[in-house]
Amino acid sequence: MKKVSLKDIAAAVGVSTALVSYVLNNKKEGRISKAVTEKIRAAAIAMNYRTNQIARSLKTNKTNTIGLILADIANPFSAALARVIEDAADKYNYTVIFGSSDENPEKYRKILDALINRQADGLILSPPEHAEAQVKDLQQQQIPFVLIDRYFPGIDTSYVVLDNYKASFEATAHLIAAGYKRIGMINYASSLFHLQERSRGYQAALTNNKISVKKNYLQLVHASNIKEETEAAVENFLSGPAPVEALLFGSNIIAMHAVKYINHKKLKVPADIALVCFDETDAFDLFYAPLTCIKQPVKKMGELAVELLLENIKDSHVKIKQLTLDGELIVRASTI
């Protein structure tokens, strides 16, 4: 069964395709006779006509499509972002095409290519490490895009991110204020700026409070081997003459593995060890000591990213906007 086209309707009604197009798109309203308008509309419905967006896109050079690349759609943080972006895009009649990079530059580039080839009108991206060149490429090609969650400080692009330094600083300060002195952090070993900011905020809070920053109090783990390295890090923190009293985790995934291990070691939270983590997950809601965490303004991040992007799509000469949003420290039982 062949799909019905404008031409079919035009033939059925006995007018030109131009007229059908005008009527169905509500162009030239009032300048087309009512009788013809009605007939065309009726025929379109009767024949179950649906616009071929591909054809329209080719002509108009607009697809009404936003390409989205996140780290991993199965991660609650990414999924929440995807959801918000989907809803925001829908409000403006845009559809989302997505892909998960898995923090892998090769994969990222592959998805990026696919999105560009599909003529996405704009892109919302969480680039992985080593993607600087590709971001610059995008700029050069004048493809509208907004970075989300992370950015490259050396490259002047629009972005919407958390103030990771501040969030980390505040979380650490909270631990200090609660009386903890030996505070460790487990973070990703990554060149990504937003992750480094988390480490930097942690360290600054310590020095700021005249607590010497012991070098081995910041342990870095690789995403590729996250469980083993996180467990080793926890082990490290707990052994030795001056075990840590509190821990800050650089992400929900790290926290998950660490808490499971801490649980397994029969340590009591917060009596034996206090805990704070980045990201909110309901994974911790049922833990006997729900984790104090840094809640990211996911809704706002997603909505702003879409808005910035659409401004950019509309007018390519719009100024670059860089938005750094505040996190919110949600204090719960793990640090009281």
Add this chain to the structure above:
Amino acid sequence: MKKVSLKDIAAAVGVSTALVSYVLNNKKEGRISKAVTEKIRAAAIAMNYRTNQIARSLKTNKTNTIGLILADIANPFSAALARVIEDAADKYNYTVIFGSSDENPEKYRKILDALINRQADGLILSPPEHAEAQVKDLQQQQIPFVLIDRYFPGIDTSYVVLDNYKASFEATAHLIAAGYKRIGMINYASSLFHLQERSRGYQAALTNNKISVKKNYLQLVHASNIKEETEAAVENFLSGPAPVEALLFGSNIIAMHAVKYINHKKLKVPADIALVCFDETDAFDLFYAPLTCIKQPVKKMGELAVELLLENIKDSHVKIKQLTLDGELIVRASTI
């Protein structure tokens, strides 16, 4: 900066666009002189040419795109499915466009329309209640699609789903075998077949074991008011002369609310009450009594759905396939 087209390359090299197309698509290999081939490839790279998929799609009538509608991408079960489908699609060079229906028929229809207008080659769908007519429509329009997670028993379509009856039966039987007699279930009040199957499996397991099915032992809650109604249901189960000894939950969301409430009431699991739930979420990993649950074969479901769909896209006369997969009961501390 205008995007470069085949024409531009043709002009630069001094050949026809046809030739450029052949070379770049590796058609007519060996039948084009090596010199020209090289020149064209070099120019394409030098000019940073990228295929305009929209134009290609218009001509070939293929977009290499799969439309995906799930209930809510922010729900871990949906997110996991989305991820698997994305990966499977990618293997075959397909890209995914998605939307969340929120179990809302209007929203579902809107997303469906958008996906069809965008000429998705095929669709993977989790239809909400009352979407029968739209499913039939799809069949009539001969649009390739595969249902996932749920289907309408009255309509003969391809699908990949869990054997919900069996899973629920086994979960209940497990509770019975563990010695529980007064077993309740909280499920969604929904006309969706897969959810009703869960209730049916529960009831069958009881009667099968000569346990009378007390009517109020199956409590139904509405998704729109899930927290309140779930808490009321739990309250109901616990009050009265014969409080329930064990509970089966029809979904991860229901379980989440119920467990929080049970926790809040200071009941001990499983001493005071044993628990089993559908779906696996790491939300329960940190609970002191990790929940026994029915694990859905998400990976397999997603992969099979993509494979069925692609068969269908390739050959529209391919037979309808209906796959019902087994869940796996993962026994953990909540029922021991």
Add this chain to the structure above:
DNA sequence: CTGAAAGCGCTTACAG
């Protein structure tokens, strides 16, 4: 080995 040409289904400036 290569090219001219038609056509996918739309939109839209132009003409009447």
Add this chain to the structure above:
DNA sequence: CTGAAAGCGCTTACAG
């Protein structure tokens, strides 16, 4: 108020 026509960027059957 309406239509003829060009063209978006590709692919591909056909001809030479």
